[in-house]
Amino acid sequence: xxxxxxxxxxxxxxxxSLGVIWNSFExxxxxxxxxLSKEFSIPMFPIGPFHKYFSSSSSSSSLISQDQSCITxxxxxxxxxxxxxxxxxxxxxxxxxxxxxxWGLANSKHPFLWVVRAGLIKGWEWLEPLPSGFxxxxxxxxxxxxxxxxxxxxxxxxxGAFWSHNGWNSSLESICEGVPMIxxxxxxxxxxxxxxxxxVWRVGLQLEKKVERGSSED
Numbered sequence: 001x002x003x004x005x006x007x008x009x010x011x012x013x014x015x016x017s018l019g020v021i022w023n024s025f026e027x028x029x030x031x032x033x034x035x036l037s038k039e040f041s042i043p044m045f046p047i048g049p050f051h052k053y054f055s056s057s058s059s060s061s062s063l064i065s066q067d068q069s070c071i072t073x074x075x076x077x078x079x080x081x082x083x084x085x086x087x088x089x090x091x092x093x094x095x096x097x098x099x100x101x102x103w104g105l106a107n108s109k110h111p112f113l114w115v116v117r118a119g120l121i122k123g124w125e126w127l128e129p130l131p132s133g134f135x136x137x138x139x140x141x142x143x144x145x146x147x148x149x150x151x152x153x154x155x156x157x158x159x160g161a162f163w164s165h166n167g168w169n170s171s172l173e174s175i176c177e178g179v180p181m182i183x184x185x186x187x188x189x190x191x192x193x194x195x196x197x198x199x200v201w202r203v204g205l206q207l208e209k210k211v212e213r214g215s216s217e218d
Contacts, residue, residue, distance in 0.1 A: 019043035023050045023172065028201070049172045051151060064089065067145040070113055071152055077111050080160030084153055084179075086115035087165040091186040092122050095129045100211045101163075102130060106138060107213070110160075113153065114144045154179050166194040180204055184211070 014020060024046045026033065037044045074082060083105065087093065093101075098121045105112045118126055127144065135142060150170070153159060154177040162174045163182040171193045174181050181204030183194035198206035 015040050015042065017042060019045060022046040023048035023168070025049065028175070049176055051169070051173055052176065064117065064147040066147050066149045068149060070143060070145050070148050071156065073143050074113065074153065074156045074158040077158040079157045081111055082158045083108065083110050083112040083161045083163060083182075084148075084159050085112060085163040086148065086150065086170070087120065087184070087186065088167045088170060089117065091165050091190075092120060093186070094122055095124065097211050098129055099131065100213055102134060103213050104211070105142060106134070110141075111158075112142045113148065113159075114142065115146070115148050116144050117146050166190045166197060168193055171197055175201070175203060183207060 019042050020036075020040070022029075022033070022044065024033070025048055026046055029046070033044055033046055085101070085105065098116075105114065116127060121129060126146075135144070151173055154162060154173050159177075159179055161182060162170075162179045163184065164170050164174065166181070166183050166185045167190055171181070175197075181197055183197055183204050183206040185191040185194040185206075194204075194206050197204040
């Protein structure tokens with residue numbers, strides 16, 4: 001109930017404003033922007049993507065320390081060979097989901113760069129749920145870091161896919177770099193974003209079922 005009250009107040013205040021600045025662009029969301037412009041009857045300024053106005057090496061909005069060593073690691077891999085995995089700064093997954101993702105990455109036989117920040121796994125500090133000897137058995141094929149300079153990672157030639165929670169910033173950054181996405185939305189707008197990525201823009205595949213070894217997507 002509080003959510004709908006908040007949304008109602010947001011819409012009311014927006015309609016009374018002089019205009020709206022969007023972190024998007026006409027080529028991506030023209031139909032939606034046109035519809036909103038008519039409904040709100042105020043100017044719309046789709047001047048995104050905002051991250052392209054800043055150099056990722058000189059400016060970052062991240063409050064978490066970035067591990068730059070992963071860029072050096074990416075340099076050792078061939079183009080489009082690495083799966084990049086990150087679920088953002090707020091989302092949390094269960095221990096079961098974490099372990100299944102780990103085995104999925106291992107069984108894919110592809111190199112992977114996986115961002116596992118502190119607090120990502122519900123009830124655990126960091127990598128404690130990883131099966132014993134998991135990383136050692138990969139023989140260097142995988143790298144896990146607590147945080148990564150995402151814009152640099154997605155722009156790197158070695159990255160061929162992005163397993164994402166589909167937050168808007170992450171989705172936009174991936175689209176701008178031409179990196180196809182594996183969509184695993186967790187809450188709020190992520191589910192709508194993932195649907196657009198997979199079914200409208202068709203630049204990704206949404207995992208419709210639960211994350212589990214042996215299951216497949218139709």
